Amino acid sequence: MPRVVVDADRRLAEHIAALATRRMVFFAGLPGTGKSLLVHQLTHVAGDAGRQVHLLQWDVARPALEACPAGRRYPVVDGVTHAVIRKAAGLWVRDALVRWDAGHRDPRHLLIGETPFVGNRFVELARPIEDPAEALLSLPSCRFVVTVPSRQVRAFLESQRERRAAAPLHPREREDAPPHVLRDLWQNLARIAGIAGDAALPYDPAAYAGVYTRVLRHRNTETVALDVILPTERLSVYDFATPVRDLLPTEAGAERFIGEVERRYPDPRVLDREIDLWWRT
Numbered sequence: 001m002p003r004v005v006v007d008a009d010r011r012l013a014e015h016i017a018a019l020a021t022r023r024m025v026f027f028a029g030l031p032g033t034g035k036s037l038l039v040h041q042l043t044h045v046a047g048d049a050g051r052q053v054h055l056l057q058w059d060v061a062r063p064a065l066e067a068c069p070a071g072r073r074y075p076v077v078d079g080v081t082h083a084v085i086r087k088a089a090g091l092w093v094r095d096a097l098v099r100w101d102a103g104h105r106d107p108r109h110l111l112i113g114e115t116p117f118v119g120n121r122f123v124e125l126a127r128p129i130e131d132p133a134e135a136l137l138s139l140p141s142c143r144f145v146v147t148v149p150s151r152q153v154r155a156f157l158e159s160q161r162e163r164r165a166a167a168p169l170h171p172r173e174r175e176d177a178p179p180h181v182l183r184d185l186w187q188n189l190a191r192i193a194g195i196a197g198d199a200a201l202p203y204d205p206a207a208y209a210g211v212y213t214r215v216l217r218h219r220n221t222e223t224v225a226l227d228v229i230l231p232t233e234r235l236s237v238y239d240f241a242t243p244v245r246d247l248l249p250t251e252a253g254a255e256r257f258i259g260e261v262e263r264r265y266p267d268p269r270v271l272d273r274e275i276d277l278w279w280r281t
Helices: 010-019 035-048 058-067 083-103 132-137 151-166 171-175 179-193 205-215 251-264 268-276
Strands: 024-028 052-057 109-115 142-149 221-226 244-246
Touching: 010 035, 010 221, 024 035, 035 052, 035 109, 035 142, 052 058, 052 083, 058 083, 058 109, 058 251, 083 132, 083 251, 083 268, 142 151, 142 205, 151 179, 179 205, 205 221
Parallel strands: 024 109, 024 142, 052 109, 052 244, 142 221
Antiparallel strands: none
């Protein structure tokens, strides 16, 4: 199985090659929209070009927060991450970005991130906040990329998620949002876009892209349309053939930021209301 499959779509391959020259690239979008695949592909293209890749991925960083002693008070319920963990991850990620930049000044280093945003999953990266991370997030060399699959590709990605939930090709796939969560998150986004009614609404690429580009209006943003079903049946997006370094919370850091959330939000209902309005940036 070839490790680079974007060559099946020349336009997409050219876009990925251009992103491989950046300092930081964050793929934003709902689960099940191809973010992890493009992280995987950009990692290999950049690695082949001599870059040292560092990865920041929600489904990889989140378990470290949940596993610390404080985090064990806030377990996943029915596949959904607790609000305290989501908020703590957002506080951690801006601090981690500054630490990464300070420790890796050589332009050979590239940070590739996967930022779902929906439900307050790393959405703090989209918000203008007066802190040391803001200058880094505003640089021309930092790009946020909204992955927008067509209806056909989205249906394929959902069906592949169903298959991988039953028979994962890599242990990390067990941390992926389960299929019912994918559908629930889309319905949540449809309500934000103002197009949802009483019945479940089919995935709408234009409405989905509109919400995400609005959330990212303070950032250097690109959209990439995924119109071609790539040959990924035997490829795991967590299986890398090039050296990568994961950006992860330490146990001390996880404890610190969970404690900060608990201090800021003594009333959990206030946090829940804020999480519900994650898209207001």
